[in-house]
Structure formats: C-alpha cells, structure tokens
Amino acid sequence: MASLYTHQASNVRKTWLLMAGFLVIVVAIGYAVAWYLQEPSLLYVAIAFSLLMNVSAYWFSAKIAIASTGATEADPAEFRELHRLVENLAITAGLPKPRVYVIHDPAPNAFAAGRNKEHAVVAVTTGLLERLDRTELEGVIAHELAHIGNRDILVMTVAVVLAGFVAMLADIFLRMSFFGGGDRDSKGNALFAVLAILGIILAPIAAQLIQLAISRRREYLADASGALLTRYPDGLASALRKISSYEAPMERASHATAHLFISNPFGAHEGGKWIAGLFATHPPVEKRIEVLQGMRSQM
Numbered sequence: 001m002a003s004l005y006t007h008q009a010s011n012v013r014k015t016w017l018l019m020a021g022f023l024v025i026v027v028a029i030g031y032a033v034a035w036y037l038q039e040p041s042l043l044y045v046a047i048a049f050s051l052l053m054n055v056s057a058y059w060f061s062a063k064i065a066i067a068s069t070g071a072t073e074a075d076p077a078e079f080r081e082l083h084r085l086v087e088n089l090a091i092t093a094g095l096p097k098p099r100v101y102v103i104h105d106p107a108p109n110a111f112a113a114g115r116n117k118e119h120a121v122v123a124v125t126t127g128l129l130e131r132l133d134r135t136e137l138e139g140v141i142a143h144e145l146a147h148i149g150n151r152d153i154l155v156m157t158v159a160v161v162l163a164g165f166v167a168m169l170a171d172i173f174l175r176m177s178f179f180g181g182g183d184r185d186s187k188g189n190a191l192f193a194v195l196a197i198l199g200i201i202l203a204p205i206a207a208q209l210i211q212l213a214i215s216r217r218r219e220y221l222a223d224a225s226g227a228l229l230t231r232y233p234d235g236l237a238s239a240l241r242k243i244s245s246y247e248a249p250m251e252r253a254s255h256a257t258a259h260l261f262i263s264n265p266f267g268a269h270e271g272g273k274w275i276a277g278l279f280a281t282h283p284p285v286e287k288r289i290e291v292l293q294g295m296r297s298q299m
Helices: 004-037 041-059 061-069 080-093 126-131 134-149 152-179 186-213 217-230 233-245 270-279 285-293
Strands: 099-103 110-113 121-125
Touching: 004 041, 004 152, 041 061, 041 152, 061 110, 061 121, 061 152, 080 099, 080 134, 080 217, 099 126, 110 134, 110 152, 121 126, 121 134, 126 134, 134 152, 134 217, 134 233, 217 233, 217 285, 233 285
Parallel strands: 099 121
Antiparallel strands: 110 121
C-alpha cells in the first residue's frame, strides 16, 4: 500500500532520473555539435558541463530558486509575526525552522525549496501577507512545510535548475538560428539549421521534464498534511480561493519555477490559465478545495 514513505522514496528516485535525463540530453547535444564540427573535445566539454550542472542543481538549487524569484531574506524585526508563525508550525511538524524569505510582489503566492529539511527555505509574497488573515496564512505555511516534510522540495527544486536550463538552451539555439547574422557560409547555415531543430525539440522536452518529475498528487498530499498540521482545513481552502482569484501574474513568473508555487503564478486570467495548463503541475484549485472541505468531518 502506498504511504508517505513510498511517496518520499519516489521523490528521491524521480530526482535521480531527472538528473540522469539531463545528463543524457546535454551529452547528446554535445555529441551532435562535436560530430558536425569535427571537434571531439566539445563532447568532453558537454560531459563536464552536464556533471557540473547536476552537482549545482543538487547543492545550490534553493539559492538558484530564491535568486530567480527575486526573494530576499525576511527581516526578523519587520516580519516578526511571519517568523513566529513559521517557527511554531515547524515545531509542531517536527521540522527544523526553514529560512524565511519575502518576495516583494502584490500577487499572493508562496513556495518552499531546498535539497532537504536541514537546508529548506520558505518564501511568501508581500501580496500574500496583505491579503490573508492569520488562519489562512497558517494554512499556506503548513502546506509548504508539508512539502519539506514529504521531501517534495528535493525534486521540485532540482527541476527548477535542470528543466529551466534545458528551456534556456532551446531559447538560445532558436535565437542563434534566427538572429545569427547574414554573413554565413553554407556550413554555418547548416549548423544554425541544426541548432534551430534542437531548439524546437528541446522546448517541449523542458516542459515534459517538469511534468514527469512533478506529480500533481504531491499537492493533494501537501494540502492534506498541512490541514492535519493546523487542524483547520478551511483555513487553507479559503487561502486557495483568494490566491487563485488574483488575476494579475507575478512580476517574475517563469515556467522554470511555476511548479514551486502553491498556485499558478501566471494569474487567473484566461492567458495565465492556458500557460499553466501546458505544464499541468498543479491540480485544479476547485478540486483541491473540495478535498479540503471533505476533511472537516475528520478533524
């Protein structure tokens, strides 16, 4: 029977598979370019680079996620209540207190990141702090702490680095092929054509890497675990209603980090919903609220 422990073990396996998949993709690109240019050394460069990126993704994933979202460490004096709330819930959950960050953005949202519970961070937007009451904020923080306890953050933050870099490679290749200049010989034209094809292939692969690595079930489990932690599922349900109803996207919304957040960072307007649907890493908010409301009788 599936349990929390099998879920945690599955997350570890997914992380290793994601890292192996990234290694294969980069080495394959290096091999193709090295073969075309008749430069075998490029293959070794690709291998070394992919290994370096895997190590960086594991050890520095939280810092990269924090930097990419523009979060800054929450001042203990200015955000005293936020620190106190995180600390109290962490003690209740039996977790070390994660480092607390704030994203100066009016869109209400939050995420957790890090390779393990000892090196975890929790980040919330200023919009979240302004729009939620205490019970709703507790529900969101409990949800993020559940991700830490369930070891979701390992695969989630590694996916930020690796899948994000694959998407960046695709963008670079496409830009090189279209804007590489007009003064090229036939060999140069052929190379840029190859790069364009690689870019077209890599773009959906980046999305698929995230979809394969990130299970939508993890959100249901984090919702349930968070509700059990606060003993008040209505708090998180109400928070999800407010967060999902905010239409404007986050100022630094990104495909690479979208799966980290508790809700779609591209906003509730039709365009934001369509973009979020391409990655489909979160179940529908309405369904999540329905499940939380069904937990009332268990409290």
